[in-house]
Amino acid sequence: MNYRFQNLLGAPYRGGNALVVNNSLLISPIGNRVAVTDLIKSETITLPSQSSTNLRRIAASPDGVFLLAIDENNRCLFINLLRRAVLHRITFKHPVAAAKFSPDGQLIAVAAGKLLQIWRSPGFRIEFFPFELIRTFTDCNDRITSLDWSPDSGYVLAGSKDLTARLFCLKKSTKYIKPFLFLGHRDVIVGAFFGTDKKTNKVCRVYTISRDGAIFSWGYSEMDGNFDEPSLASEPESPGTPEQGQGNNREGDSDSRVKKRKNFDGKDATLDLDDRFQLHRLKWELIKKDFFMQAPAKLTACDYHRGLDMAVVGFSNGIFGLYQMPDFVCIHLLSISREKITTAVFNDLGNWLTFGCARLGQLLVWEWKSESYILKQQGHYFDVNCLAYSPDSQLVATGADDNKIKVWTVSSGFCFVTFSEHTNAVTALHFMPGNHCLLSASLDGTVRAWDLLRYRNFKTFTTPTSKQFVSLAADQSGEVICAGTLDSFEIFVWSMKTGRLLDILSGHEGPVHGLVFSPTNATLASSSWDKTVRLWDVFDGKGAVETFPHTHDVLTVVYRPDGKQLACSTLDGHIHFWDPFEGLLMYTIEGRRDIAGGRLMTDRRSAANSTSGKCFTTLCYSADGSYILAGGNSKYICMYDVADQVLLRRFQITHNLSLDGVLDVLNSKNMTESGPLNLIDDDNSDTEEGVDKQVRNKLAYDLPGSMPNHGRAVIRTKCLRIAPTGRSWAAATTEGVLIYSMDESFIFDPTDLDIDLTPEAVDAALKENQTSRAVILSLRLNEDSLIKKCIIGVSPADIPAVASSVPVKYIQRLVEALASLLENCPHMEFILRWCQELCKIHGNSIQQKSRSLLPALKSLQKAITRLHQDLADTCNSNEYMLRYLCSASDAK
Structure with a gap:
């Protein structure tokens, strides 16, 4: 029962900003989770940590070790990407529109509403106050929308909704340093960036980009005569509270261009005025105005690469442009969709562009030089x-x-x-x-x-007249296909080979939502809202051979893998287990209280007192039939032991409060005369924030029942499936497809333990070359690393003797270890010899225990199939090279 969350499929991107760290790791938010995609290995994982609501902003440290994830409730997670663990948490007091680490990784700039806050970046140390607020700037008149750091981490460029960009100096002096204002734009600032000289890496220009498609280039002319000497903003070791500068006294310096200062720790430091430009003392001037000419479309995303001096912009009509600055030369102008581009970003080298479209759930990585896709993923537009x-x-x-x-x-x-x-x-x-x-x-x-x-x-x-199919099944041979309808209450039977309609099974008086063939014979089981489960003999054409009546509508039906049991769920929240051969009800699980939980915003009763919708809509047996998974209109997925009819475990599929039905208790402070505060939409500026809420609500009403609460999706599980190997299972939920896999962490669960059975005894048996005894001891101890160590320690010549000495009750654990080794171990022939000898010696026992050994055998089959595919692909790719080498050797 030891399953843990592994991955999230079906929704690669849902809004927010994407990042590329270490030039190849793409980090993107998925609801309240974070996905990390390795663009080189073509693999993606979803971090196990969850935020309380959907993520609004993410930021990564320059070395790619730390990640800052901020959600819609302004709650922030400080995550170690390497360990995939949450180190610290903090809640900001204002909505966060932008956040960015300084180039040296010591500071974090956070745009909290109108405030620009500078925080000291936490590290690996355990601290009572990991986040330390160093500076707060209150100069902006409206919400800050973008941030950029200077290369020396001494200045921050902030674009605001008040149509201006401001240059903030982090160095404190004896008098207040007023930020420089970049004026002239006629719309909200979407991006503001520092431009640097490629030779000296010093700031030489500033670019500001507004939502109306204008980009302004700014340059400086000369320094102001009135000069204050600031202290350094930070030291790499541990920045703290900044102290005041030393004033204008320049006497006593041996070199007028090198100044002695004190850093945040009070230690002496020097500031070379040639190395660090005093940007706040320069006289900035508007050099050039350029326009992207995409009206009436709005500019919604932009990024700038300093090394290449290039800017990429995305628009609300799905068009993006790549421009060489400062000459404003258009390199590419292409359309990737008809929906708004919500994020556009360069990688470190600048050769890849990442685009995200929240409406379509689309995430693209495009190499602009070769004009080819590195990654192209798109999720489902609606629920799975x-x-x-x-x-x-x-x-x-x-x-x-x-x-x-x-x-x-x-x-x-x-x-x-x-x-x-x-x-x-x-x-x-x-x-x-x-x-x-x-x-x-x-x-x-x-x-x-x-x-x-x-x-x-x-x-x-197809059918003679148009029907709506809601269920599907095929027999074990693959010759017959059956589908149940929603409108005519019939079951249609086709031949797979000819495609001809063979039969129409009638008898149900409601929609046929469940359909499954027996794993052992040609019996078809169907469940319907007419409160019955029917068994059909499809091949003999006898029609319904058995009917199992219920007191409530039957929602789904499944067969146990051995075909000796039938399970169905009803509208009253019960799971009924039937003997399909005797036609008797074996037992019933009352699951209404187990699945209960979660209150909708429109509910007038608490979750504990509400009885509506508390039922299972999907069931799935495990590979060996010992337990069953059940899910429905709830945030929980329940796992039951079939033999004892007890609840083994409940999985809560999400903690995302942006979805309806997650909270058990509603806050009465959020209730108004017009209804819950969360359902009142009084914001008319949604078009700047990713997904347009008005359009989303319209689409929600186009699909009845998908989003009944004014566009708030309701958490539910629509489908559950366990992998044939039994090592993982998947759930189709409102959040996407959640994959749970067997936890590989160490759990002490011995099979046959006594006082003399220790890891030391296993190692001693290996040293004495008693490989058969060592294998049996490791199987009794049931420790994965020891079992694999003993398997590898057996010589190829001794494999038949050792395999014959293994008791039958340990075969399953040995097969599981062999399957795991085959996926990761380089000794392929050696492991396959083990598998071959086990099948020869214990073939009869494996057939007798086929039900209990089925998950382990499926895992072994999966490993062998994957290995065969990899070897076939390698041989096919090297076939031409092998022919060339052979022909070259013949010529000589």
Whole structure:
């Protein structure tokens, strides 16, 4: 039962700003979580930490070690990216629109409303007050929208909603240093950046970009005569509270251009005036005005690369432009979508551009020199309705209300193909045996078969009259396909080979929302809202052979992997278990109280007293049938032991308060005469903040039931599937597709422990070359590292003898260890010899215990299949080289 959150699929980007650290790690917010994508290895992971609401802003330290994640409630997480752990937390008092680390990594600039706050960056040390506020600037008249640091970390350039940009000096002097104002724009400042000289790396210009598509270039002419000598802003060791400068007395200095100062710690430091320009003393002038000429579209995102002196801008019509500065030469002007670009950023080298579109859930990484995509990911536009695991557990297919089907690689978290032929919502998916064929059912009245090798729709199954399909099943041989309807209450049967309609099964009096074939025979089970579960003999054409009545509507039905048990959930929150052969009710689990939790904003009763919607809409057996997962209209997913009918564990799928149904108790202070405060939309400036709320609400009403609370999505689980290997399971939720995998951390769970059984005894047996005894002792101790160590310690010649000495009760644990080794160990032939000998010696025992060994055998099959694919790809890529080498040797 030891599952933990691993990854989030189906929603690569939902708004906020994206970052690229260490030139290859793309960091993007996904709701209240953070996703990290390795652009070199083509892998993505989602950090386990969660914010209280959707993330609004993220910032990374220059070395890529620390991450600052700020949500809509102004709560900030300080995360160690390497350890994936939250180090510190802080809550800001004002909405944060921008945050950025200084180039030396010692300070953090935070735009909190109208205030510009300078904080000392926390480190790895455990401190009572990890965040220390050093300076607060209150000069802006409206909300600050953008920030940029000078290369020496001594100045901050802040763009504001008051149509100005200000240059702030972090060095304190004897008198107040008023920030320099860059004026002239006619719209909100979207970005303000320092430009540097490529040879000296000194600031030589400033660029300000406004929302109306104007970019102003600023330069300086001469220094002001009245000069104050400031102290240094910080030292790399530990910046603290800054002290006042030394004044204008320049006597006693051996060199008039080198000044002695005290840093934040009170230590002596020198300031070379040639090395550090006093930017606040320069006379800045407007050099040039340029315009992007994209009206009426608004400029919504921008970034500047100092090394290349290039600017990238994104607009509300989906067009982006790349410009060489300061000559304002357009290098690229392309369209990537019809929706607003919400983030645009360079990587460190400047050869990759990252774009994000919140409305489409689209994230792109584009190499502008070769004009090719490095990464192109797009999530589902609406909630995911259904999902399916491939037989080898390497792929996950998802279908959603946006009429699209996406196939994801579980190990990398990437979508590699999207099918969009359906014209209405996709409601059911099913993988055929062999991994290369996927079936889908839709409300558009078609069932389609997809080829995962050629990526095409090779067969379409239709009905004489248009129907709406909501369930799908196929028999074990793959010859017969069945689909249940929403409107006519019938089940249609087709032949997979010919595509012809074979039969129409009638008898239900409500929508057929559950459909599944028995794993052992050709019996078809169907569940309907007419309060019945029916069994059908599809091949003999006898119609319904058994009917199981219930007192409430039946929502879904599943078979146990051995075919000897049937489970179905009803509208009253119960799970019923039936014997399909005897037609008897075995037992019932009352799960209403287990799934209860979460209160909607429109609910008049508390979550404990509310009885509406407390039921399971999706069920899934484990690979060995010992437990069952159940989810529905709740924030919880429940795991039950089937034999004892007890709740083993509840998984809370999210803590995101931006979704409805997460809070158990509502705050009465937020209740007004017009209803809950969170449902009153009185902000008319939504178009600047990412997703347009008015458009989002309109789309929500276009889909009945998707967002009933004025555009606030309701947390729910629509589909659950356990991988055939039993090592992971997936849940299609409002947040996306959550992947939970078996926790690999150390857990002491011995199989047959006694006082003499210790790791030292295992090591002693290995040293004495008693490999058979060492393997058995490690299996009894059930410690993964010791089992793998003993397996590797066996010589190839002794494998048959050691395999024959392993008791049958340890076979499952040994197979699991072999599957894990095969995925990571370089000794492929050695591990395959182990597998071969186990099958030869314990073949009969494996067949007798097939039900309990099924997850372990599926894991082994997955590892062998993946290894075979990798070797095949390597051989195919080297085939030409091998032919060339052979022909060259023959010529000699």
